[in-house]
Amino acid sequence: MPPENGTSLAGAQITARQAQQAGAKARQQAKQAQRQAERAQAAPEETGLRVGVAPGSADPVTVRDGVVHIGEYEAVNYDSGEPVTVPKGSTRADVARALKDAGVLSSRQKMFGLSEKAQEVMFSRSAGGQPTDFVPNPDGGLDYGEITPEMGRAMRRQAGKIRLRQGNEAWGLTHIRNRHLDQFQRLGFDSAEAFVASVAANFTAIYQRPGSALDVVFAQSGTGQRLAVQLEPSVDGDFYDVKTASPVRADQFKRLGW
Numbered sequence: 001m002p003p004e005n006g007t008s009l010a011g012a013q014i015t016a017r018q019a020q021q022a023g024a025k026a027r028q029q030a031k032q033a034q035r036q037a038e039r040a041q042a043a044p045e046e047t048g049l050r051v052g053v054a055p056g057s058a059d060p061v062t063v064r065d066g067v068v069h070i071g072e073y074e075a076v077n078y079d080s081g082e083p084v085t086v087p088k089g090s091t092r093a094d095v096a097r098a099l100k101d102a103g104v105l106s107s108r109q110k111m112f113g114l115s116e117k118a119q120e121v122m123f124s125r126s127a128g129g130q131p132t133d134f135v136p137n138p139d140g141g142l143d144y145g146e147i148t149p150e151m152g153r154a155m156r157r158q159a160g161k162i163r164l165r166q167g168n169e170a171w172g173l174t175h176i177r178n179r180h181l182d183q184f185q186r187l188g189f190d191s192a193e194a195f196v197a198s199v200a201a202n203f204t205a206i207y208q209r210p211g212s213a214l215d216v217v218f219a220q221s222g223t224g225q226r227l228a229v230q231l232e233p234s235v236d237g238d239f240y241d242v243k244t245a246s247p248v249r250a251d252q253f254k255r256l257g258w
Contacts, residue, residue, distance in 0.1 A: 044069065047095045049113040051105065058112050061095060068095060070104070073210070078103035078171070078228050078244045079179070081252070100170045103244055106230055133166045135173050137197050145200025147214070147229075147240055155208060155257035158231055162200045162216070164193065164242045171243045180246045187225075187247065196245050199225045207253040214240065215253055224250035 044062035051070050052058025059071035068075040068084040075084040084102045086095055096114055099105065137144045145162040152159035165172045176192045184195040199218045207215040212231035217224050226248040229240040 047092050047113070049092060049096060049111060051099070051109055051111055053108050053110065055112050058110075061099070061111075061113075063090070063095065068098060070099075075099055075102065075104045076209075079246060103170050103175060103228075105170060106232070106241075106243075108232070131166055131168050131172060131174075135164045135166055135193060137164070138191075138194055139197075144197050144242070145203070145216075147206070147216075151206060151258045155206065155214075157208070157212075157214070157257070158238060160231060160238050160240045162227070162229060162240045162242065164196050167243075172241075176242075176245050179244070183247050192245065195225070196227060196242055199227050199245065200242075203227075205253075205256060206258040208255045208257040213243075214257065216240075217248070217250070217253060219250035224248045224252075 044064045047061045047063060049061035050058035051061055061075075062069045063086060066085045066088065068086060076082065077084055079102075084098050084104060086098050090098075092113065096111055099111070105111065134142050136142060142163055143161040144164055147157070147159050147162065149159040151157075167174045167176075169175055169178065173192060176196070180195075181192055184192060187195070189195040189198065199216060203216045203218045205217045205219060207217060209215060209228075214229050216227040216229055218226075224247070226246055227242050228244045229242050231238055232241045
């Protein structure tokens with residue numbers, strides 16, 4: 001009889017623990033479901049801004065739970081790959097500045113909903129030339145590298161030359177110099193152009209992003225050097241435009257394309 005009583009007691013204790021664990025798990029799942037429901041029900045805050053190549057086809061810019069969206073998609077910082085966020089109560093100009101500083105817009109996209117003066121100040125052209133001017137590579141040519149047809153087929157992406165343009169504070173050479181030149185110099189490069197040329201000529205992997213953007217990465221011994229490029233149309237042949245370039249962690253990318 002005693003063994004049976006002991007067995008029954010142990011069994012009851014196990015059952016009680018299982019019930020407690022199941023209850024805790026159910027409460028945690030309920031809380032997660034509630035948070036997800038609250039995020040889903042949060043009405044997007046209209047900013048009055050739109051982004052696109054023309055007013056009629058531009059997508060609205062909204063803020064949802066602090067994250068900036070263009071259309072239905074999160075706006076993503078070109079340098080970090082993280083969503084663009086703004087504090088509660090941010091103004092239209094604050095949201096526009098956050099998008100600009102994150103390098104979200106391509107060279108063909110415009111931001112609608114700002115006054116002409118605000119556009120001129122925020123997206124002023126670089127003193128070094130027009131934003132769309134090509135920057136020669138250290139050898140004097142326009143091509144820094146190439147996404148070859150073989151690479152394109154492997155990723156189901158278009159092939160094209162890699163080129164660098166003057167840009168402005170949000171993208172291109174001006175942006176890259178202002179943000180990362182000191183990092184390049186610590187790595188032994190004397191210019192932003194030299195860093196871009198080195199990565200474009202020696203990259204070891206390509207990671208895919210949504211749309212027509214790619215991360216071209218040279219990785220070695222756990223460290224990496226990255227070009228964020230985007231396919232741009234041209235009457236002379238479409239090309240991959242370098243939007244930003246920087247040292248990175250070699251393990252931060254996920255969607256390996258090539």
